[in-house]
Amino acid sequence: MTQTMQRTDYDHSRAQHFAGRFLNSLNEGALCLMVSIGHRTGLFDILQELDPATSADIAAAAGLDERYVREWLGAMVTAGVIEFDPDTRRYWLPAEHAASLTRAAAADNMAVFAQYIGVLGSVEDDIVECFKQGGGVSYERYPRFHEVMAEDSGQSVLSSLESHILPLVPGLTSRLEQGIDVLDLGCGRGRILQYLAARYPHSHFTGIDLSTDAIAHARRESLRMGLRNIEFLARDLSDYDQTAESAAYDFITTFDAVHDQARPLNLLRGIRRALKPGGTYLMQDISGTSHVHKDCEHPIGTFLYTISCMHCMTVSLAQGGEGLGAMWGEEKTRDYLTRAGFTSVVTHRLSHDIQNNWYVVGR
Numbered sequence: 001m002t003q004t005m006q007r008t009d010y011d012h013s014r015a016q017h018f019a020g021r022f023l024n025s026l027n028e029g030a031l032c033l034m035v036s037i038g039h040r041t042g043l044f045d046i047l048q049e050l051d052p053a054t055s056a057d058i059a060a061a062a063g064l065d066e067r068y069v070r071e072w073l074g075a076m077v078t079a080g081v082i083e084f085d086p087d088t089r090r091y092w093l094p095a096e097h098a099a100s101l102t103r104a105a106a107a108d109n110m111a112v113f114a115q116y117i118g119v120l121g122s123v124e125d126d127i128v129e130c131f132k133q134g135g136g137v138s139y140e141r142y143p144r145f146h147e148v149m150a151e152d153s154g155q156s157v158l159s160s161l162e163s164h165i166l167p168l169v170p171g172l173t174s175r176l177e178q179g180i181d182v183l184d185l186g187c188g189r190g191r192i193l194q195y196l197a198a199r200y201p202h203s204h205f206t207g208i209d210l211s212t213d214a215i216a217h218a219r220r221e222s223l224r225m226g227l228r229n230i231e232f233l234a235r236d237l238s239d240y241d242q243t244a245e246s247a248a249y250d251f252i253t254t255f256d257a258v259h260d261q262a263r264p265l266n267l268l269r270g271i272r273r274a275l276k277p278g279g280t281y282l283m284q285d286i287s288g289t290s291h292v293h294k295d296c297e298h299p300i301g302t303f304l305y306t307i308s309c310m311h312c313m314t315v316s317l318a319q320g321g322e323g324l325g326a327m328w329g330e331e332k333t334r335d336y337l338t339r340a341g342f343t344s345v346v347t348h349r350l351s352h353d354i355q356n357n358w359y360v361v362g363r
Contacts, residue, residue: 027079032117034075035101039111043072047082048098052090107159107352115148116303120310127310136317137310139211145311146214149256150189156353157255157284158195164350168360169280172251176200180250183208183274185240185267186257190218190232197222197230205230206249208237238262238319240270247276255284256356258336259328260312262321268340272363281342281361283333287349290329299354301327330357337361 038044046062047053055073059066073091076082081101084091098104101111119142126137139145157165166172176182179202184193187207197205207230209215215234222230235243238261252271261267271281286304288295295301308326317323324332330347337345337359344362 029117031075031079031081032114033121034072034079035081035111035114036118037072038076038101039109039115043069044093044098044101044111045103047091047093048095048102048104050092052085052088052092054089055091058091107155109155112148112151112155115144115151116307119144119148120307123310127314130314130317134317136314136319136321136323138318139315142311142315146188146211146217150191153188153255154191156355157192160350160352161192161195162199164352165282165358168348168358169251169282172280175250176203179203181248181276182206183249183252185237185252185254185271186210186261187218187232187255188214190214190222190230192253192255193230194218194222194225194227197227198225201229203229207232208235210234210236236262236319237267237270238321239266241266241273242270244270244274246273248274250276250279252279252281253283254281256286258283258285258333259308259324259326260316261324262316262319264322264324265336265339268336268342272341275363277363279363281359283337283359283361284356285333285359286326286328287355287357288327288329290331292327295327295329304355333357333359 041062041064043058043062043064046058050058050061053061055070056066058073059069062069073082073084077084077091081097082091082093093101100108103109122144123137123141126141130136162173166176176196177200179200182193182196182203182205184190184205184207187193187209188211190207190209193205193207196203207215207218209218209232212234215232218232222232252275254267254271258264258267275281288298288301288304295305298304305327313323313325316325334345334347342361342363346360348358348360350356350358
């Protein structure tokens with residue numbers, strides 16, 4: 001009966017539409033890999049500065065091998081990213097495209113995010129094995145993830161920290177200027193804390209992250225910057241509800257960090273315990289809905305579920321954790337915050353940020 005219904009209801013136009021869409025997806029997926037390479041090698045930045053040039057000229061300006069540059073340019077031309085004059089054999093990057101692909105574009109540089117495709121692809125074999133056996137993939141299997149996250153954070157958070165994010169907490173900048181104790185959990189390489197520590201020398205900043213490599217990098221960079229009001233600790237936060245200092249911090253932050261913890265509720269309970277009376281917790285997390293059918297409307301829903309499956313969820317499971325996943329959504333986020341004991345939760349969305357919710361949370 002089911003087979004008969006499938007044959008009778010088979011929609012050829014729908015099948016052709018899907019096949020065409022998927023064919024396009026193959027091209028777009030490949031484009032992301034090439035865009036990542038263009039970003040990492042600085043080719044987009046070089047092309048932005050050059051007049052129309054041959055592949056040899058571009059390679060020389062970038063200090064790269066011409067044969068590889070020429071093949072990369074082929075991918076860029078066929079994708080419609082770079083333009084090419086077959087008579088002069090010269091290539092150029094239109095200014096309208098450079099506005100989304102170069103470091104000069106600052107917060108609008110989408111090439112940064114293309115790097116996630118290659119980073120996640122590097123653990124595909126591990127993820128396939130997890131599908132078969134369960135378990136997870138540990139942080140150590142992602143050698144570049146913290147590097148890319150740091151660049152992502154520098155672009156998406158640092159660029160709007162003073163203008164949009166800190167003002168979400170009334171009076172915060174004045175208190176930072178006077179001097180308060182600040183904690184960032186899941187701090188990665190610590191770029192946000194380093195920016196704040198340099199900007200507000202009377203406040204003291206502490207960053208904690210599971211990754212020893214990320215913490216080592218944060219310490220080296222802080223030393224290079226001459227920051228004396230900052231410290232970084234490598235620590236598993238799975239039992240933070242038991243190890244958190246009581247009433248130690250005026251302001252606590254997590255930037256896209258709660259959902260990939262082994263035990264997110266323990267972390268949130270520890271944050272409440274660590275906050276001083278009258279303190280504030282600022283939580284950045286993914287703007288999902290807690291309902292997969294509603295997430296179909298999210299402009300980058302597929303991308304976020306993929307990152308969740310291939311990083312956020314699996315690194316939690318690798319620690320024997322909950323595997324909450326990046327797309328846990330606002331409803332579940334609020335539920336966890338309530339269960340952690342918080343009584344005040346206000347959700348903010350920034351007009352330029354399609355990815356995140358910003359929660360201002362009080363004890």
